[in-house]
Amino acid sequence: MKNKEFILNNQGGLHARPCSQLVSLASKFTSKIVVTLNGKEVNAKSVLGLMTIGSKEGDILQVTTEGPDELEAMEKLIEFFANL
């Protein structure tokens, strides 16, 4: 299992476009990917789930990947959050 924290650097946090992009990215992997914010856990492959955690700029997200491609998934996620 891989675990990492990311700071949301963009205005509006995870709204429409980044949200969709994250879901599309996460759905490519077989691993389970979970995003946690302020104690709330959601499935990163669920666009509805991600939108409901109500993220905003400056929030710190905890992301875990678990499964056969957990390493690759985490690497791509690091890239994703860096380019937000």
Next chain:
Amino acid sequence: MSVTLIGIPASMGIAIANAYTLCNPVLNVVKKEVTDTEIELSRFLKAVDQAKSELEEIQEKALHSMGQDKASIFAAHVLVLNDPELIDPIKASIIDEKVNAEFALSETSRVFINLFEQMDNEYMKERAADIRDVTNRILARLMGVVVPNLSTISEEVILIADDLTPSDTVQLNPRFVLGFATNVGGRTSHSAIMARSLEIPAVVGTRTVLQSVGNGTLVIIDGLEGKVIVDPTAEVVAHYRRKQEVYLAQREEWARLVDRETRTQDGSRVELVANIGTPSDIAGVINNGGEGVGLFRTEFLYMGRNQLPTEEEQFQAYKAVLESMKDKPVVVRTLDIGGDKELPYLNLPKEMNPFLGFRAIRICLDQQEIFRSQLRALLRASVSGNLKIMFPMIATLNEYLQAKRIYLEEKERLILQGVQVSSDIEIGIMVEIPSTAIMADVFAPFVDFFSIGTNDLVQYTLSADRMNERVSYLYQPFNPAILRLIDHVIKAAHQHGKWVGMCGEMAGDPLAIPLLLAFGLDEFSMSASSILPARSQLSRLSREETAKNRELILSFHTTEEVLAFLRNTFGL
């Protein structure tokens, strides 16, 4: 019988055509017990697939007619259709509870719709409409109901509906749908956003338009004032055709002025810049031909959070704005917050009189680490563009000198650390407190520029709160006292070779512009949407001729005389 309905203006312009009333089929969901859950499940999944194909088709269409940004809304809809948090509970419901797909779908989606509608965030509330749109599409497939296809409209009409979903608006061909009006919605609903993007006039939130208009009736949409006129008389139609012509001619003129620098009729240069609140406002500045930013409010970095912004966060925000404006000037105002704003982490005392209290530069000079952090972030970002800094709420020369000293200390420190810092950052002050306006000649040698903040200057000078209905009549920007202060500030600055800008609302007021030009104001900073009208107005004013009015204007004793003179002389 002609009827006029009032709504919220969602998109500018005038449209005149026959109504096309959109009656979306009511999808009544009835709970039914299901015996063969396998069949029901596959019926559900088939409907989802069909909805998906439909959406992908619409997305393609949207990509061509509206571009990537708008088309991505539909990509998001497809993701919702694939969302395990939506689909799995519905499947489980069908199998475990043995209910029909329609019921399972509407129950599950209702949970999400409610969740989004409860959110504080306007943007999130609007997303509830997206979910409804997607689930209705599946529902229509399940129930074998045909959803009206707006893309088949092939004559000029005005669309009348209860509401327009994202998939509705993407099918609108602006060649035929000249405008629309809806019962529900506000300025930020997706329908309004789509209207502005399609550049067709629209009025939303009328509450009753769908019930008030028969299909085929002549309708006028006034997207400028938020009116819908049903079955207008020939006179009214003629009036609106003229209004439409004027509006279109104006828009054309403004489009031509976007890249043009602001010049008066006699060729004199004036700087027209914008007031912004966040980096995302920059697009609007560039699209409206702004020549820079005259006021970058930095409070957004401090509000709506539970701790101070880090130097790094601030640096990124300032850098982003400076980079997008390239070599155009960006005047950043340092922290201008006070006891009336919610900043729980600063532990500011509750004050009897927050506007005369511990705020802005006073906080910065007292809790210097906050100030120094902001200054460092600005200094570091300065190499990314054309930065100017101004201090708000300066009341005395000593405050300014102290602030400037702190700035220079931080600048020194960074240079010694080997950090790149721009060598020509102009430092100025907001002129909003009367003492400073009066002492402008004393300040002038020490500052690089002044920016007159009329919103507060007027309130402090006439001692009246513009939000207090009892005394708001005393909020008089054209009061001779204010005019004398403005004139004095500009004269004092010019005598010392410094420039003067104005970032209060007055700068964008068409009635004030000739006056300010006459007084010699160098820079006008306003909301982005006022820039093109101002540029147009200034191009028709001669600086030399207008300046001849200065003495007369300054001789008036009352606001009324000033206003009457301006209206008569400049035909406003």
